[in-house]
Amino acid sequence: MKLDNRLSAVASLVNKCDCIADIGTDHAYLPVYLIGNNKARRAVAADVRKGPLDNARKTVSQYGLEDKIELRLSDGLNSFKEGEVREIAVCGMGGLLIADFIRRTAWLKSPETHLVLQPMTHAEDLRKTLFDNRFYIDREVAAADGDKLYIALSAYYSGRVIEYSKADCVLGSLVNNSDELSRRYILKTAAAYEKKLAALKAASKNTVELEKLVLEIHRYIDKA
Template sequence: MIKLTPRLLCVAQAVGNCDCFLDIGTDHAYLPAYLIENGIAKRAIASDINPNPLLNAERTVADENLTGKIELRLSDGFKNINPDEAEEIAVAGMGGLMIAEMLNTTAWLKNSKYRLVLQPMTHFEDVRRALNENGFEITDEQTALEGKRVYLVISARYSGKTEEKPAYWYYTGKLAGSKKESDIAFCNKVIKALTKKYEGSGDITSLEALRSIENAKSN
């Protein structure tokens, strides 16, 4: 049985029961293997842009006796994925700019039947902005501590609506003001990065975001 790190476990816990799960950027295919072994997904597509990670995934599939339940596929993001192949979709462990680009260019994701579970490593604000501008509603946000690192997991579904958001929302979303240890750690991480950016370049956008976050935390 596959055991996941806190980061991947946080992603797994955001995935709903499904016939088919799609993992973009699967690496070792630990996530789809875990979901199938725990009865959350009946089968899965594990995709990656490079062949070498798929070799790792192939070993996982063999070791866990999941041949026939996990399909391995070489794909640059969603380019070799067809609509209607899966209803629960994860994009984890990638930079936020790359995830945002996928959201901006994959039109068929704009359907409420898909749940997107996104775990950006950087540029969280760009992911939230791309979701909002493309009509996706963020339905949940969770954080996970793994050693000294803290990770963000966003769940979203297409609603067709865009909303004007305060500055803090793009950086901390619903987490500002939370008392959960990992949420506090994430907000502090964002504040530290914005402070460094403002002090280094005088970036006004960073200053406005900092003020907005502090205001949200106090409310």
């Protein structure tokens, strides 16, 4: 099993574990890869729809992993018992949906839980939800497939109030990285906020908050 760069970035953040839950698994590429590379002994590959689970069944059978990968119909983590899995990946979905899973699954708030999340959109809202729910982001990576840039992040529950700024939500832990892709992602994000600011100014709208944010983003970029 060879993963694309986006899922490879996700796999790089997964800890070696007994069991990984892959929420929204579709073809089950991630769990098959993690078991094949001795990062997980077994997995629960979950999806809210039957069609993707049928895709997963085909991959699992192709790799002869029926005894190691359980397929489960589940809306988010709803079909999981409290604490049943501690290593959890949620990838390839919108950040708002992933944030919703976190908000509504109270048992995730345990220091034993490790989340590996790969939002396709609204990464800033997902980070905010993590911080508001006392998770901290310890690592974040950027990946590129063709022209598209992605991020994946690793988060743990801290139990402590997390102090954060708007720029922390927008840039996350990517500011701690020195690689080219992280830099590209940060500059692309900064450019998107600058464009928004210019549009608001052109429309004579109130830009005070956005101007503060753009300045803050630039302070991060200059420090990096």
